[in-house]
Amino acid sequence: MDKQLRMTHQREVILSELGKCHTHPTADELYERVKKKLPRISLATVYRNLEILSEAGLIRKLEVSGRQKRFDWDLRQHDHIYCVRCHRVDNIDLEGKKQLSLPAHESRGYKVSGCRIEFFGLCPGCRKIQQKTRKGEEKMGCKTCGTGLSDKQREVLEALAKCKDACGSKDIAAATSLEPKQVSCQITALKKKGYVASPARCKYEITSEGKAALS
Amino acid sequence: MDKQLRMTHQREVILSELGKCHTHPTADELYERVKKKLPRISLATVYRNLEILSEAGLIRKLEVSGRQKRFDWDLRQHDHIYCVRCHRVDNIDLEGKKQLSLPAHESRGYKVSGCRIEFFGLCPGCRKIQQKTRKGEEKMGCKTCGTGLSDKQREVLEALAKCKDACGSKDIAAATSLEPKQVSCQITALKKKGYVASPARCKYEITSEGKAALS
DNA sequence: TGTTGACATAATAATAGTTACCATGTACTT
DNA sequence: AAGTACATGGTAACTATTATTATGTCAACA
Ligand SMILES: [Mn+2]
Ligand SMILES: [Mn+2]
Ligand SMILES: [Zn+2]
Ligand SMILES: [Zn+2]
Numbered sequence: 001m002d003k004q005l006r007m008t009h010q011r012e013v014i015l016s017e018l019g020k021c022h023t024h025p026t027a028d029e030l031y032e033r034v035k036k037k038l039p040r041i042s043l044a045t046v047y048r049n050l051e052i053l054s055e056a057g058l059i060r061k062l063e064v065s066g067r068q069k070r071f072d073w074d075l076r077q078h079d080h081i082y083c084v085r086c087h088r089v090d091n092i093d094l095e096g097k098k099q100l101s102l103p104a105h106e107s108r109g110y111k112v113s114g115c116r117i118e119f120f121g122l123c124p125g126c127r128k129i130q131q132k133t134r135k136g137e138e139k140m141g142c143k144t145c146g147t148g149l150s151d152k153q154r155e156v157l158e159a160l161a162k163c164k165d166a167c168g169s170k171d172i173a174a175a176t177s178l179e180p181k182q183v184s185c186q187i188t189a190l191k192k193k194g195y196v197a198s199p200a201r202c203k204y205e206i207t208s209e210g211k212a213a214l215s
Numbered sequence: 216m217d218k219q220l221r222m223t224h225q226r227e228v229i230l231s232e233l234g235k236c237h238t239h240p241t242a243d244e245l246y247e248r249v250k251k252k253l254p255r256i257s258l259a260t261v262y263r264n265l266e267i268l269s270e271a272g273l274i275r276k277l278e279v280s281g282r283q284k285r286f287d288w289d290l291r292q293h294d295h296i297y298c299v300r301c302h303r304v305d306n307i308d309l310e311g312k313k314q315l316s317l318p319a320h321e322s323r324g325y326k327v328s329g330c331r332i333e334f335f336g337l338c339p340g341c342r343k344i345q346q347k348t349r350k351g352e353e354k355m356g357c358k359t360c361g362t363g364l365s366d367k368q369r370e371v372l373e374a375l376a377k378c379k380d381a382c383g384s385k386d387i388a389a390a391t392s393l394e395p396k397q398v399s400c401q402i403t404a405l406k407k408k409g410y411v412a413s414p415a416r417c418k419y420e421i422t423s424e425g426k427a428a429l430s
Numbered sequence: 431t432g433t434t435g436a437c438a439t440a441a442t443a444a445t446a447g448t449t450a451c452c453a454t455g456t457a458c459t460t
Numbered sequence: 461a462a463g464t465a466c467a468t469g470g471t472a473a474c475t476a477t478t479a480t481t482a483t484g485t486c487a488a489c490a
Binding site: 394 | 466470477481483
């Protein structure tokens with residue numbers, strides 16, 4: 001009845017790659033690594049087996065901050081620390097001194113089966129970066145949200161690049177065959193991405209990041 | 216420079232609904248509530264404003280287990296407990312007695328900005344349910360994964376329903392114009408859903424759940 | 431020992447949750 | 461009042477995950 005696990009080659013490789021990896025990889029980080037050994041493996045196979053292996057107790061599936069689940073080869077009791085900027089996850093060992101247990105009258109009627117402790121902050125790498133660039137705030141490297149340019153955004157940005165001085169949205173509208181409203185809307189988006197600056201009210205110019213984004 | 220927040224009607228309603236709600240709703244739970252007051256509001260507006268309001272510090276965005284982000288109107292320091300079965304989230308108050316702080320030599324070079332504590336287990340409601348149905352395990356109510364039937368699954372299940380006794384996949388293959396391999400595959404899926412049982416090796420019959428699923 | 435079917439896989443479609451885009455609407459500033 | 465900043469609704473696109481299914485592999489039994 002207690003079905004035993006069939007140890008396929010794929011499973012062996014997944015396990016061994018996870019074991020080599022001390023970074024709590026996500027499913028697709030692991031997929032990228034496994035693919036080097038087994039180029040024909042499917043992403044679904046990785047997901048399926050991570051699920052099966054964690055249910056079998058050979059690995060642990062972590063619930064950590066961020067959207068993606070992460071996997072841990074280390075089965076010992078330990079906690080984690082999470083970088084809010086690059087989403088890296090490291091181990092933390094509280095040395096048993098804090099085995100938080102919840103007094104029954106505090107548990108709100110729950111049958112408590114465990115407790116998860118997670119510290120968060122900036123990892124060493126991200127601390128350095130943060131010190132250098134005091135302006136980009138925490139937006140930059142984290143997601144695709146900033147980098148791309150839509151067609152309209154590119155059109156407006158190219159028009160701005162051609163201007164010698166800061167200019168108003170009317171000028172851009174004339175140069176691009178877009179409605180002034182549309183231009184205003186695009187400029188707002190471009191400002192958010194840091195590609196456009198406003199040296200004076202209603203005057204805009206392309207930033208060096210903006211020029212870089214065009215090429 | 217510190218841009219002030221424009222308090223639109225939509226934002227007021229979102230805030231007040233969140234305030235009335237002590238259940239740490241997800242974005243779309245909140246959307247359903249807000250829609251009763253503002254039927255024309257867009258889901259995107261709810262998401263956008265939850266993000267903005269939490270960045271402004273008027274509400275808190277929670278990182279809890281499960282896929283969805285949740286929102287909390289209570290800004291005081293407190294922790295949470297999570298039901299692994301129905302995903303409900305309740306408040307826990309550790310009364311400051313555990314302000315876990317990480318000794319510097321343990322922080323792995325991180326600049327720690329906080330700590331999140333989350334208990335998990337079964338909420339009172341789910342404890343009762345679990346006691347009654349000792350067989351469905353924890354699979355049942357949680358996601359859509361079990362309920363539906365694909366065309367092929369339905370075809371096989373209907374053929375099984377017509378059989379008086381348990382029968383082999385060959386018989387089904389004959390009755391359905393499907394290849395035996397395909398039948399075997401569908402039966403596996405149907406067994407996983409609990410719609411088919413196997414009284415003897417290589418013999419299958421439809422379960423009462425299976426009959427219910429057909430109608 | 432050849433069949434059969436349990437279990438796995440690769441490829442891909444489907445889904446859930448969230449975010450991006452943009453035309454249009456509303457409200458500040460001067 | 462004009463002109464811009466900010467906000468919204470509708471929808472497309474995206475990311476992470478799960479489901480489906482044809483096909484492959486192998487162990488157990490007839
Ligand atoms: Mn770990
Ligand atoms: Mn709370
Ligand atoms: Zn980092
Ligand atoms: Zn529950």
